[in-house]
Amino acid sequence: MEGMAGRSARLTWAVNLAAALLVVLWVVPTLGLLVSSFRDRDQIAASGWWRAAFPATASSFVRAGTAADQVEMNGLWVIAGSVLAPGQGLQAWGTSARAPEAYAPGDVADLKAGAALTVAADGRYQLTSPTPFTEKRGLRIFVTTIAPPRATFENYARVIGAEGLGRAFLNTMTVTIPATVIPILIAAFAAYALAWMQFAGRALLLAAVVGLLVVPLQLALIPLLRLHNEIGLGKGYLGIWLAHTGFGLPLAIYLLRNYMAGLPKEIIESARVDGATEFQIFIRIILPLSFPALASFAIFQFLWVWNDLLVATVFLGNRPDQLVMTGVLRELLGSRGGDWEILAASAFISIAVPLLVFFALQKYLVRGLLAGSVKGG
Missing domain, CATH: 1.20.5 (Single alpha-helices involved in coiled-coils or other helix-helix interfaces)
Incomplete structure (x- = not known):
């Protein structure tokens, strides 16, 4: 040893x-x-x-003005403009894709038929020619720009200002809070019975609970929705509460049963000797001592339901007044989901409330998960 x-x-x-x-x-x-x-x-x-903390360089091209933009100055035909956007600086430029950085700011490039092009450090270009320009499509000017690091709150403003987000937040809270509380209440009673009450078939029930932990919820979505429609529940809050309760109960019962089985046996036996009923033991002894496990499951269930989209889509619907936050954010991103800046801002807005719940209950998390892992009843 x-x-x-x-x-x-x-x-x-x-x-x-x-x-x-x-x-x-x-x-x-x-x-x-x-x-x-x-x-x-x-x-x-x-x-x-x-x-992000360093200046960023980027390569692109802009088109100069066309013949319609030319003016005559001192015997030369001139087309002028700018190649830079606000906040950018010019690092190099060129007139060919093969050599996009051939010239430094201020250099002059000789073009065909006596034409010339120069691009200043501030991005202003001047294209000159001794003869009038006839091109209907402007010359391509390749530029390598440098932009200082900067932060923007526009992404968060766009997400927070999205149409329907406030209603979706209320819908999400309406779904999440009951879908977290209901399975905890049911699982606490079931866990106490499996841990401390003797009855026929207890082992089989516990084995069934463990087996349900590995069943994918996707297998039950359509049959459960058909059942809801047949009994008149349809799509609504009651249906989604019951669905989340059913999907969360196996983990809740397993977690709480392991914790309750590890509580001191002497306390329960002393209460029974003093004449306490099973309900009194459960309410006055088991529940207060099991708060770490209850908080642990509450964190898991709250995070799962808050971030859920699949179950909400199936059992609640897709109308604007039915969408939860994940549904609104999905609509904001569009079908291609290429707005990475919006995706990042949406992620942190959507996890704000779960983070508050986690930090409020995190001191109970490890205690609730580990308790009962060594000692069992």
Whole structure:
């Protein structure tokens, strides 16, 4: 035993290292998503989030004006304009895709038939020719620009200002709170019965609960919806509450049963000797002692229901007054989902409430998960 204990102590560094790696694997992508939520589309396309604090360079081309834009000045025909957008600086420019950085700001490029092009450091270009221009399509000017780092709140303003988001927030709260409380209430009674009451078939019921943990909820969506329609529930809040309750009960019963089975047996036996009924023992002893496990499951259930889209779509509907937050954010992103800056901002807006719930109950999380894992009843 001493050798085993010593070996376990020597491996502590490996456990700590593995935990640190897991933390990094979760924190780094989350940090990248947070940084991306404050960048615009052009910044995200030009560089990765880890370069958000540094100036970003980008290559593109703009077309000069056409013959309709020319004016005569000092015997020359001139087309003028700018190649830069606000906030950009010019690093290099060119007239060919093969050499897009052939010229520095202020250089002059000789073109055909005596024409010339120059682009100043401020982005203003001047195309001159001794003869009138006849081109109906402007000359392509390739530019390499540099933009200073900047943060924007436009992504969050666009998401928060999306039509129907406020109603969707209320819909999500209306779905999530009962769908978290109802399975906890039912599972607490069932877990107490499986942990401390003797009755025929208890082991079979516990085995069935464990088996239900591995059943994908997608298998039950359509049959359950048909059942709701047949009994008159249809699509509504009651139906989605019952659906989430059914899908969450196996984990809730399993988690709470393991915790309650690890509570001191002497306390329950003493209460029974003093004449307490099973209901009194459950209300006055078991529930207060089981609060860490109840809080642990509440966190899991709240996060799952809050972030759910599939079950809400099936049992609630897709009308604007029925959409939950995930549905509105999906509509905001569109069918292609290419607005990465909107996706990043939406992610952090949608996790604001779950984060509050998690930090409020996180001190009970580990206690609720680990309790009962060593001692069982």
